Amino acid sequence: xxxxxxxxxxxMHPWGKWGKNFVEYGVHAGRAAIRDAGISWKDVQxxxxxxTMRCGYPGYVAGATFAQALGWQGAEVNTSYAAxxxxxxxxxxxxxxxLSGQCDVALVIGSDTTPKGxxxxxxxxxxxxxxxxxxxxxxxxxxYFALYARRRMEIYGDTQDDFxxxxxxxxxxGFTNPNARYKKKFTAEDVAASAMVADPLRLMDxxxxxxxxxxxxxxxxxxxKKIGRGDAVRVAAISxxxxxxxxxxxxxxxxxTDSAFAVEAQSFxxxxxxxxxxxxGISPADVSVAEVYDLSTALEMDWYEDLQLCPxxxxxxxxxxxxxxxxxxxxVNPSGGLACFGEAVxxxxxxxxxxxxxxxxxxxxxxxxxxxKVGITxxxxxxxxxxxxxxxx
Amino acid sequence: MNKTQVPALEGWFTMDAEKxxxxxxxxxxxxxxxxxxxxxxxxxxxCESEAFDEVQLSRTGKVWSFTNACYQPPEPFVxxxxxxxxxxxxxxxEKEKMIVLGQAVEGxxxxxxxxxxxxxLVLETLFEDDENEKLTWKWKPLPTDGGAA
Numbered sequence: 001x002x003x004x005x006x007x008x009x010x011x012m013h014p015w016g017k018w019g020k021n022f023v024e025y026g027v028h029a030g031r032a033a034i035r036d037a038g039i040s041w042k043d044v045q046x047x048x049x050x051x052t053m054r055c056g057y058p059g060y061v062a063g064a065t066f067a068q069a070l071g072w073q074g075a076e077v078n079t080s081y082a083a084x085x086x087x088x089x090x091x092x093x094x095x096x097x098x099l100s101g102q103c104d105v106a107l108v109i110g111s112d113t114t115p116k117g118x119x120x121x122x123x124x125x126x127x128x129x130x131x132x133x134x135x136x137x138x139x140x141x142x143x144y145f146a147l148y149a150r151r152r153m154e155i156y157g158d159t160q161d162d163f164x165x166x167x168x169x170x171x172x173x174g175f176t177n178p179n180a181r182y183k184k185k186f187t188a189e190d191v192a193a194s195a196m197v198a199d200p201l202r203l204m205d206x207x208x209x210x211x212x213x214x215x216x217x218x219x220x221x222x223x224x225k226k227i228g229r230g231d232a233v234r235v236a237a238i239s240x241x242x243x244x245x246x247x248x249x250x251x252x253x254x255x256x257t258d259s260a261f262a263v264e265a266q267s268f269x270x271x272x273x274x275x276x277x278x279x280x281g282i283s284p285a286d287v288s289v290a291e292v293y294d295l296s297t298a299l300e301m302d303w304y305e306d307l308q309l310c311p312x313x314x315x316x317x318x319x320x321x322x323x324x325x326x327x328x329x330x331x332v333n334p335s336g337g338l339a340c341f342g343e344a345v346x347x348x349x350x351x352x353x354x355x356x357x358x359x360x361x362x363x364x365x366x367x368x369x370x371x372x373k374v375g376i377t378x379x380x381x382x383x384x385x386x387x388x389x390x391x392x393x
Numbered sequence: 394m395n396k397t398q399v400p401a402l403e404g405w406f407t408m409d410a411e412k413x414x415x416x417x418x419x420x421x422x423x424x425x426x427x428x429x430x431x432x433x434x435x436x437x438x439x440c441e442s443e444a445f446d447e448v449q450l451s452r453t454g455k456v457w458s459f460t461n462a463c464y465q466p467p468e469p470f471v472x473x474x475x476x477x478x479x480x481x482x483x484x485x486x487e488k489e490k491m492i493v494l495g496q497a498v499e500g501x502x503x504x505x506x507x508x509x510x511x512x513x514l515v516l517e518t519l520f521e522d523d524e525n526e527k528l529t530w531k532w533k534p535l536p537t538d539g540g541a542a
């Protein structure tokens with residue numbers, strides 16, 4: 001039996017800072033996906049919501065919230081929380097339901113309204129909470145991104161100019177994307193002129209936080225054939241593995257890695273796509289296009305290596321050669337990535353799947369990757385959450 | 394006039410002015426070190442031990458990576474007015490095989506650091522309130538002539 005499911009429809013609400021309730025964005029994206037699938041809302045048997053948790057923010061009731069907003073029609077609901085991988089976990093829940101024969105067609109949906117300014121912990125004196133402790137010591141999210149970036153400079157000889165090339169590339173990619181928040185062709189000079197935030201990373205090396213929503217209609221292959229969509233793009237693999245002890249790099253919000261005294265240290269990021277490749281029976285050489293979590297410009301190059309698109313330490317070479325630009329050997333973030341979107345946590349992993357679906361259908365317009373057949377996503381978030389999804393034609 | 398020096402985090406390090414140590418634990422079963430202290434269960438999937446020794450971690454190590462904070466972090470960070478940027482260092486402890494974050498001592502800039510440099514743990518003020526100086530651990534470059542304490 002095939003473990004694949006079909007993606008019948010995709011939809012998004014444009015990323016930005018719109019100042020509205022997250023439910024509005026979600027309904028917009030959900031309706032767009034339903035229209036794109038050519039089905040009716042009443043055909044949806046399962047609503048799988050991706051949630052976020054932020055100091056009592058009501059996003060954690062995602063599945064039911066969207067089902068009610070679209071109009072209760074008796075579908076079953078589920079809500080998944082997995083930080084930045086929430087969308088992939090919601091997709092995995094829908095896939096399980098479909099492959100076990102419990103439903104034919106499901107809506108997978110994630111939406112976010114982000115607070116203004118720095119993401120910060122809940123107030124009060126809470127020294128037992130590692131997230132509180134690291135902020136007390138002055139270690140913010142960009143601190144971690146900058147430590148990884150500096151490590152690349154120290155070990156591989158990457159430069160700040162290399163990091164800027166990633167921003168320039170992604171800005172070019174996202175320039176014509178109607179769902180992107182930042183649509184400006186930034187130059188290396190623009191990046192160099194932006195304020196230093198956490199050396200070596202400048203403001204334009206680091207992604208913002210945004211409002212946005214993304215949704216998918218997924219179904220069994222039989223259902224897809226029945227409605228004349230047997231050629232729909234398929235989900236060939238979903239990896240949502242946890243890290244394996246002991247951690248080799250300091251993960252947010254920790255103040256230390258695990259001790260590798262008893263067992264060898266391992267990279268979490270590198271382990272995420274391994275299961276996806278195995279499950280899909282696809283090798284890194286087969287990948288036509290990738291959407292990766294560029295929380296910083298330098299981190300995008302870590303992902304090239306973690307996805308095995310190039311040997312360890314050669315990420316910057318790939319960028320310098322233009323291999324990851326549209327038209328290059330292996331285009332990465334044709335959507336413009338987080339550089340052009342900003343992060344909308346529970347929607348972002350689904351937005352990656354939306355982009356790859358458009359790419360594999362040949363519907364990506366001016367940012368189309370020629371002859372795209374296999375796409376892979378990758379992201380990583382807090383608390384040992386991460387995911388990698390493979391789509392194929 | 395002098396304010397009392399107290400730890401910014403109770404029980405995370407010794408208040409030894411000369412040679413402070415971070416306070417951790419070590420699993421009695423597999424030897425894995427923990428910082429911050431872990432006393433309930435070992436996180437090694439091959440180890441079911443629930444017994445730990447209290448240990449002082451090595452107070453020297455090598456730079457893994459480093460950065461700085463050019464903008465004032467949000468609360469609970471307590472910032473001086475005006476805000477003064479500071480450097481952050483990740484230091485690899487050889488015996489414990491772990492990397493520990495911390496601020497660098499005042500005056501150390503990003504341009505002073507390189508991966509692999511020897512660092513030592515010291516105590517310095519994190520912030521002050523009306524009565525107390527709140528101390529924390531910070532990393533300080535060791536003199537290259539090997540004349541370290």
